[in-house]
Amino acid sequence: MAIGAAVAALLVIGGGVWAVTATGGDEEKDKKPVAGKSDDPKPSGSKGGAPVNPGDGRGDGGEDPEDLNEGRQAGESKVLWYKEAPDAPASGADAPGMWITGETVVKAAYKQVFAYAVGDGKPSWDPITFPEKICAVTPEKTADDKIIVAYMSGSSDRAKCNQMQEIDLATGDKGWKEEVEDGELFDTTLSVELNVSGDILMVGRSQSGTAYDVTSGKKLYDKKRYGDACFPAGFASGPKSIVQVASCGAGGNNAHDEVQGLDPKTGKVLWTYKYDKGWRVERAYSVDPLVVYATNEDKKVWNISTFTSKGKVLEQVGVDEDFAPECGWAILDRDLQGCAGVAVADNTLYLPTEATSGANEIVAVNLTTGKEKWRAKSPADESMMPMRVEGDQLIAYVQPSYDAGGQVVSIATGGSDHKPAKLLQNPQGVADIENSFYSKDIDWVDGRFYISTTRLTGNDESKEKLMLAFGK
Template sequence: MSRSSPPAQPSSDGGSSTPHVGGGGSSSSSSRKMIAVTATVGAAASLVAAGLFLIYGDAGGGAAREGDKPRAEESGRQGRTLFKVRSPKVTGGADSMDVVGSWVTDGSYARGTGETVVGMDPGSGERKWELPLDGRICHSSERASASGKAAVVVAESRSSGSACDQLVVFDVDSGKKEWQQELPNGGGSSAYETEVAVSREVVAATWEYGSAAYSLSGGSPLWKHDLDDEGDCTNEDLSGGEVLTVVVKCGYSDDLRVRKLNPGTGTSSWESKLPGDAETGQVVSSDPVVVAVDTDPGTGVRTDVMSVGEDGKLTTISLGKEKYVLDPCQLYAESCPASVVDDDFLYVPSLAQGDGDGAQNEITAFDLRTGKLAWKSGAGKHRVIVPLRMEDGELIAYRLPAPGSGGEVVAIDPAAHGKKQEVLLRNPKAGAALESAFVRPREARILYEDGRLFLQQGAVPKSPDPHQKYVSAVFGAG
């Protein structure tokens, strides 16, 4: 598809502003090449999405003590605002609209904008392509395949209340729609709960009582599961990567089970039953398998994390109620932001201590084999830090804007037990207000790829304030 708009024009703060695209009404609740954030992972294509609103507060959790303060190596590149993407207009009677889907490759930054996906140059924001869809984007794969393909579940039409039953796969670099077909999710309310994930060269979708998988290349059906055949079971969560991991709830006692699936065949290599007091479970990582669970009835707070070995054996990491930030885990696929997993550790941010500009916190590493706290890495005075992803054996993290300074991207060396932080990108003070507008809301999404920081809103209001008129802001040294 040819370029559909002229290059972005300079904006008042030195970046450029890409015209808004897409639109529509309300949406449903929702390697070093491909990144999309939460999670994980020992795999080359890692996922990172960070919801940051719960980090701020004064309940529990340890603020970084002077003794925990890491040594920062000030070698980072000075950043600037590269470009901004205007928010789509919310039409109809809705007060807001979910803005679902974002992917980065070497040559493209693709962003879902309601009823359209737009591809831009990741360095300049110049529009490369636009892919109109039949209806609003209901859910998206948080990662793309190694071949550069991503998937979205969209509504069957642009009419209000239309079912989310269309699966679309497209090429992130070119914007070409590879294929589209109707999902066997029964329409109705079940369709609104459909989730989608990419694993190797397979795209899988789950809904309340079933799941199905297709080849990313061509869309040929690979397998289909009907949970009605297993008795009273429902799907709870789905995560992609090298393997597919699903959480199901079964029986009158609502016991939770985590299953590791072969993406191509749908067969389960093992199943592990989660503790009986766990009410909900969300996959934090699929390789290794790590699941966050709620063991405090009625609160929805993720109090424990379960590391599941290849033999199905569980190791419990107890987080408590008011110390660490896993609560942004949402009830849709690959939705545990602000947490990262490698082969050895689970990395989670503590709740910030102090109010307003004085808030500060730390990243805590828990040993996956023992479940015990291994080490901490503080954000520094008046700073808040969140983990993003693993890269070349180091933990990439984001230090949020602070009084008098912009945000920073840092690399933390696990081998040094968090005592060493190397600054990779230092954003300008002039852009701190713009950064802050993106990192405080519940729906914030953060990507870091090829030296660029992509800050994104997950929802836009019908009547935005000045900083809400952008759905994305991109920082970098380029």
């Protein structure tokens, strides 16, 4: 879906031109979406061939047989270790998730889960191999460093993504195992989404959800169709909250989306916010606090709203920009939390602008007022993406180019100087490999930068890397 700049009505606010939607009536006191121009988020990066290496993803670490650090220049980081991607079918395979503890990096790929020591990449425990391909994972680990992996029930077209397995990231031990039941008619487990909030695991099907105790695998409750032909279309979770996005009255005159705050332990609806007809809730940039990105295809506009803990719209982002976080495709499934390049901390939203020519910028937005606080320009001609906030510093990643490796930079979140300071300059000699991660997961932990692929091509002639770790 392409969101262009055409609008139904225009309003001049503070020198900027804004698209404005109709409200739901005088009696509606909540602020309704006010939108500006935007393009749909797209994955970025280039398709480059990584060195041919018939690895199985296991590796033994501690060596550099491809001499990736050869010719490293003064001041450049080094490749601490790297792993080759395991064999995948010609049609490709998913490699979802990347979880980092104090000692171990864990990565899923096709039918396996691998674990590597953070410092030298040596195996932390033997790979776990499932009988069928992995189809979903919990993006975040639990408080006690566990993850849940879902894999297919078989290899036929009728196979379901319904086999769940708990894994201990520290030891590789398998915990509880459960099978997700299908819902009602047309509500299947052909695909599922897994979200963790505290000790609650929410499993989202196409039109419903089921909550489990994440420590035992015990089923707790279901979230099903309700009211005026409403059904759960997606879930998003934070450390203490779960929100449900419902699609209501599909195809009718009253078609609309609703956002609901849930009590994670019971599933009780704490509040409901109804979007006007024509608006589709696309992403949840954050859950604690709740920051929602929605689009209106008919009016060709978008809206970013921040909500109070009681489900009232606190404010809407009023910055005239084309923002471009890296978001996966979500045509049939909502994938509400499938965006990278977005950070929220201390009542501030950090978003990257789209690079039309040359360097882009990161914009800091006050979530209470919706106004811009400051912006920082990328130190290179390549795009800069927020990763996380550490203390009073925003950590960001600058994409590599053909003649320079990527960078990790810090930006002061307070004060008046927001010039990026370089923390890590990745080597130019590995830029083509770093740039080959078209669909990727990135993280910065304890002075190390990790980049891994989230999609295997299955191309035997140019096997890509599964993961690289950079450091000083």
